[in-house]
Amino acid sequence: MQSEKRADTGADASGERMGTPTVAGRLSPAFGVLAVVLLAINLRPGATSLGPVLAEIQQDLGMNAAVAGMLTGAPGFGFAIFGATAVALGVRVGLAAGLTMGAIAAAVGLLGRSVVGSVPLFLLLTVVAFAGMAIGNVLVPAYIKSRYPSRIASVMSAYTVSLAIGATSATMLSAPIAHLPGSSWRVSLGMWGVVAAVAAVPWLVLAVRERRRRASGEIGPRVSGSVFAVIRSRKALALALFFGMQSMHAYIQFGWIAQLYRDGGLPPTYAGAMVSLLASLGIPAGFVMPWVAARVRDPRPLVVALFVFMVSGYLGVWLAPTTMPWLWAILIGLAGCAFPLAMTLITARTRDLHITTQVSGFTQSAGYLLSAAGPLLVGVLLQVTGSWTAPMIFLLGCAVVFLIAGLLAAGPGFVDDELAQASAVDAGAR
Missing domain, CATH: 1.20.1250.20 (MFS general substrate transporter like domains)
Structure with a gap:
């Protein structure tokens, strides 16, 4: 337990250097947890919602099997490539601002790919969505450590449960929603873009507050570094x-x-x-x-x-x-x-x-x-x-x-x- 306390203290101090508030201030701690939960729910559906309606997507867009296979393997590669750049983004703009950008990218990608009519655009917007999700994957644990140093376990529980709920819900709901009267795969995939847009709202509030604290000098200078x-x-x-x-x-x-x-x-x-x-x-x-x-x-x-x-x-x-x-x-x-x-x-x-x-x-x-x-x-x-x-x-x-x-x-x-x-x-x- 002593080591945990030392770790928490270190996180709190460096949280200032990363540009993220470590005290609640005027915002309730529950607001930050809500932001974490909403974002976590959106970090998997962009990938797990594809499989159940992949056949319909192929037929509608004229997507061949090779491209469809590449699409199913894209989440892992996308998370790997864009996750490596998330640290630099968090250092440059701050954790809350970085997570806001991630949520917006996920929303734009998920909504956009549900309305396009060409395979290249569908793939491009899917990559945009995966980039946003990758940012969330990497920066949320750091945000939790900086914002809730004495409650890491409980907030991490909320985070990982929300990840599982999002992944499972997308898998279970994607096909049934696509086959409702008047619905289609576009509605099934697009609804997750709406959910991601909702998740971006509390992060935008946190990012604005983060910027004000930096301007007032409450938050110290950023540091640099690489994941490697x-x-x-x-x-x-x-x-x-x-x-x-x-x-x-x-x-x-x-x-x-x-x-x-x-x-x-x-x-x-x-x-x-x-x-x-x-x-x-x-x-x-x-x-x-x-x-x-x-x-x-x-x-x-x-x-x-x-x-x-x-x-x-x-x-x-x-x-x-x-x-x-x-x-x-x-x-x-x-x-x-x-x-x-x-x-x-x-x-x-x-x-x-x-x-x-x-x-x-x-x-x-x-x-x-x-x-x-x-x-x-x-x-x-x-x-x-x-x-x-x-x-x-x-x-x-x-x-x-x-x-x-x-x-x-x-x-x-x-x-x-x-x-x-x-x-x-x-x-x-x-």
């Missing part, structure tokens, strides 16, 4: 690999587990229900895991438990898919607790807010790059070998990497200290 500045920290690398492995497994599960169930003899509807079951567990996981991780002295046993859940679930679906399929789905879903744990570790293993922002950007950029490559590799292995043996061996091997990286990331120590030590070594060498 943290690469000399072994813990930062472990965090990136842990986040990447959990993200890669999640995207593989959403894309391939239903097919694995079906190939094992489960009816298509039942297989789809199992994927919905494992995805739905992200909501309670997002609520519980940040709270648990903040209260245990050593979170490494949590990593081991998640590894056991993951491997047990994979082996069950692979070797006995029709025997208690719900159990394998639950085990894989419980392994998804790794996402809120990874997000919590980003704030728990950094002190200075600027370091938190850099680690968040580096971790998520590297992680989402892995998440984009994972489903592709599984598809290639399945195509080349004609069976699930090679893909499952690949998944089990990646689970071991997940375990090792998680143990290093969750172990004691701070990224800040490792970077300071590296700088001291460099100074001594000079």
Whole structure:
């Protein structure tokens, strides 16, 4: 608990340097939480709403299968590329202003792509939406650390639960809304642009207040830096690999587990229900895991438990898919607790807010790059070998990497200290 207090103090101080208020002032703390929740709900639907209506989009726009395949893999690459630039944006304009820009970009992209009639414009506006979502992915954890240093766990819970609600809602509602009388895929996708526009409003208020505080001198000068500045920290690398492995497994599960169930003899509807079951567990996981991780002295046993859940679930679906399929789905879903744990570790293993922002950007950029490559590799292995043996061996091997990286990331120590030590070594060498 003492280390948590030190981390919070560091975050509070550096919050001033990043250009974000650390005290409520005239705005209630609940207003900031509301802004976080509304934005979080909008950080996944731009991607998860596509799949259920992809066939209708292809038919209406004349989109070929190759472009559609590229579109389904775009979220991971988009989050990786634009996430790497989010830190520079937050440093330049401030966290609240950066998040305002992210919300607006998401709204413009989501609304715009729902009305265009050409494939290139649809793809361009989708990229704009993903850029806005990537900014939110990276800057929200830093905002939470700076704005709520003594309540990080509870606000992170609200954030991760809202992420899961947004992702799940888009998956469940996209097709039904598109097939309502008088509706279409355009209405189904466009409504998320409206929701994103609503989310931008409280951030605009926070950004205006942030600018006034800077003009009055309440907020100190900005600092500079790159997400790659943290690469000399072994813990930062472990965090990136842990986040990447959990993200890669999640995207593989959403894309391939239903097919694995079906190939094992489960009816298509039942297989789809199992994927919905494992995805739905992200909501309670997002609520519980940040709270648990903040209260245990050593979170490494949590990593081991998640590894056991993951491997047990994979082996069950692979070797006995029709025997208690719900159990394998639950085990894989419980392994998804790794996402809120990874997000919590980003704030728990950094002190200075600027370091938190850099680690968040580096971790998520590297992680989402892995998440984009994972489903592709599984598809290639399945195509080349004609069976699930090679893909499952690949998944089990990646689970071991997940375990090792998680143990290093969750172990004691701070990224800040490792970077300071590296700088001291460099100074001594000079």
